[in-house]
Amino acid sequence: MDLDELYQEVILDHYKNPRGAGLREPYEGESHQVNPTCGDEITLRVHVEGGEVADVSYDHTGCSISKASASVLFELVKGASVDDARARFEEFSALMSSKGLGEADEDTLEDAVAFQGVSKYPMRVKCALLGWMALKDALIRAEASVPTPGGAE
Amino acid sequence: MAAAPQSHDSAGVGAGKLDVEAIRADFPILERKIGDRPLAYLDSAATSQKPVQVTEAMRRFTEHSNANISRSVHTLGSEATAAYEGARAAVAAFIGAPSADEVVFTKNSTEAINLMAYAFQNSTIERGSDPRFVLRPGDEIVVTEMEHHANLVPWQQLCERTGATLRWIGITDAGRLDLEQVEEVINERTKAVSFVHVSNLLGTVNPTERIVARAREVGAIVGIDASQSVPHLPVDVAELGVDFAAFTGHKMLGPTGIGMLWAKAELLDAMPPFLSGGSMIATVTMERTTFAKAPAKFEAGTPPVVEAVGLAAAVDYLRALGMDNIRAHEKELAGYMLEGLESVAGLTVIGPRVPIGRGATVSFTFEDVHPHDVGQVLDSEGIAVRVGHHCAKPTCVRFGVAATTRASAYVYTTTDEIDRLVSSLEKVRKVFA
Numbered sequence: 001m002d003l004d005e006l007y008q009e010v011i012l013d014h015y016k017n018p019r020g021a022g023l024r025e026p027y028e029g030e031s032h033q034v035n036p037t038c039g040d041e042i043t044l045r046v047h048v049e050g051g052e053v054a055d056v057s058y059d060h061t062g063c064s065i066s067k068a069s070a071s072v073l074f075e076l077v078k079g080a081s082v083d084d085a086r087a088r089f090e091e092f093s094a095l096m097s098s099k100g101l102g103e104a105d106e107d108t109l110e111d112a113v114a115f116q117g118v119s120k121y122p123m124r125v126k127c128a129l130l131g132w133m134a135l136k137d138a139l140i141r142a143e144a145s146v147p148t149p150g151g152a153e
Numbered sequence: 154m155a156a157a158p159q160s161h162d163s164a165g166v167g168a169g170k171l172d173v174e175a176i177r178a179d180f181p182i183l184e185r186k187i188g189d190r191p192l193a194y195l196d197s198a199a200t201s202q203k204p205v206q207v208t209e210a211m212r213r214f215t216e217h218s219n220a221n222i223s224r225s226v227h228t229l230g231s232e233a234t235a236a237y238e239g240a241r242a243a244v245a246a247f248i249g250a251p252s253a254d255e256v257v258f259t260k261n262s263t264e265a266i267n268l269m270a271y272a273f274q275n276s277t278i279e280r281g282s283d284p285r286f287v288l289r290p291g292d293e294i295v296v297t298e299m300e301h302h303a304n305l306v307p308w309q310q311l312c313e314r315t316g317a318t319l320r321w322i323g324i325t326d327a328g329r330l331d332l333e334q335v336e337e338v339i340n341e342r343t344k345a346v347s348f349v350h351v352s353n354l355l356g357t358v359n360p361t362e363r364i365v366a367r368a369r370e371v372g373a374i375v376g377i378d379a380s381q382s383v384p385h386l387p388v389d390v391a392e393l394g395v396d397f398a399a400f401t402g403h404k405m406l407g408p409t410g411i412g413m414l415w416a417k418a419e420l421l422d423a424m425p426p427f428l429s430g431g432s433m434i435a436t437v438t439m440e441r442t443t444f445a446k447a448p449a450k451f452e453a454g455t456p457p458v459v460e461a462v463g464l465a466a467a468v469d470y471l472r473a474l475g476m477d478n479i480r481a482h483e484k485e486l487a488g489y490m491l492e493g494l495e496s497v498a499g500l501t502v503i504g505p506r507v508p509i510g511r512g513a514t515v516s517f518t519f520e521d522v523h524p525h526d527v528g529q530v531l532d533s534e535g536i537a538v539r540v541g542h543h544c545a546k547p548t549c550v551r552f553g554v555a556a557t558t559r560a561s562a563y564v565y566t567t568t569d570e571i572d573r574l575v576s577s578l579e580k581v582r583k584v585f586a
Contacts, residue, residue, distance in 0.1 A: 003533045
């Protein structure tokens, strides 16, 4: 097995220097997700303002893959429109279920393309998706509490 | 046909040791390569590997004698029945049970423990039940803080449904049961005590005497989750003085799909059935059913016949090695593993740090590196360990960790494999430093 393929430098960098970590106010949607197989957990909040994800904040315990994934998520989604955030979720999920065959678009996924190698390791795909599942859920909750003008569905 | 292994007593490498190289030759999987590295299988606490004697016995049965048991008069049917009941007798003899009829085959340990828990639940609902199994609000069930979820959740559920209270014996910082609590936690309100004999996470071998004696004193039914003890130590249920024991085939060189509940005949008689249907009845009309005697009463449906055949071969294999020799071998490996792991800077053993009163299952944390990452890097070196909460979340919480990396040894484990584990941790450090 090629460890470097899984633990890309970009991933290790996000793991060691997580962007946007910590829980912040204000927020409209919060989600808590658990990976029951390993006990990893994340609490993730979204602050939605005018159809835009003004902030994503999170607190988690987990492995390098899940931590790096949340950090990459923060960079991709903060400041994006809710529509774009959802589109990134779909794109990243598709990449993760590609079993290593997906072609990541660096223009839209930026650092997240480094996770392409992770999709070859079924035991680790859940780690990479944990934060993203929380994002999806938090956006739904935010929408339920504050309808986002012009955003979504 | 592969023969049973030679007895590995003083004629082997040394008194109390196993001829590990000869044993390894019986386990083809140990020759596997992971990438370009030889496999070092250090995950026997999750499931053991199976020797050719087991797979061969199962293949032979399937190709030669396969039939459903009990109700057939044809030759294959009687061969299959004899093989299945022979396996029951082999297990009974292996654990010192006074009668083969006290051994109930289940799917696994989890089902065996559920069978016990449901005996309480069903007795509580039904009229005319044995009062020892009837629970009322105020009654208590006792477990420990180091249970596998298999010996926690069924009792938790039972308490939720009946209004009984779940209590537990805590763990000391050294990873031992806090036996000072025994007299208080087990008291006149206690109806059942079910505790883990050997912890799957900490590796601790729990002393049974004080808990069993206290349970007797208060008239509670007492049993053990022996999933991690029967494969590794001599276990004699009569000597332990317990009422029931649950364990599983796949951790003792046997196949998956077969577990065992041993319980005293008198208790099995008093317990209502768990699963119902075919094979467990005496007579059936459209209105009502009477039940067969134990063990049949608890074995509804076609049981795991070929699995029982494999299990019997596994029991033969273990007996030939000698459980005392296995214990001595693992005690040596536990000491070797602890010494090696503790020499690694930044590594913390979770559980007893001395090879006394513990098995060769060692959990640890390493720096701030998540166990998933530790396990992944070790896998790249061909080393198979278990990572996560090991189905013992409350134990993890007790030690303030979300997860651990766990290495566990068995009859085929070598010191060389442990050396590889220890040296590969430096590679983990390099990747995540």
